[in-house]
Amino acid sequence: MKKIMKWQPIKEEEIWDDLNQSWKRMSYEQRNLWEVIKIIPEKWKQDPWGNAGDGFWVVAIIGKTVVWYNDIEEGYNRSTYSEYGKIEEYWCDQDELEWAIQKIINEIKDGYVSDPKFGPPIKGEYKKNT
16 A cells, blocks of 8 residues: 655755755756845745645745745745745746746846746646547
């Protein structure tokens, strides 16, 4: 019989391990931006999706947006905030950190967001395409 494991939020040491591995994969340009916007990881609230894990790890701030790790979906996202410590938008992108940083670089260069965002689950009946 297969054992079902209960989801556990990512621990601080695990987020640090991921940040260090991500840095090794970053390009020179990505590292330059990362060094300017990174912060010491801190848990921020996000209601309702972040409540189960007591928030999500924010790892960078640029303007009125944060780069944070969604440990439910296992990927980095960028969301707005208006109150320090609270993530306003929930996204479930499954980006590596260097991809999230590259998206910011692209937005700065191009002047607009060009990537799709994947939002939270939608309540209702799942309908299969047949």
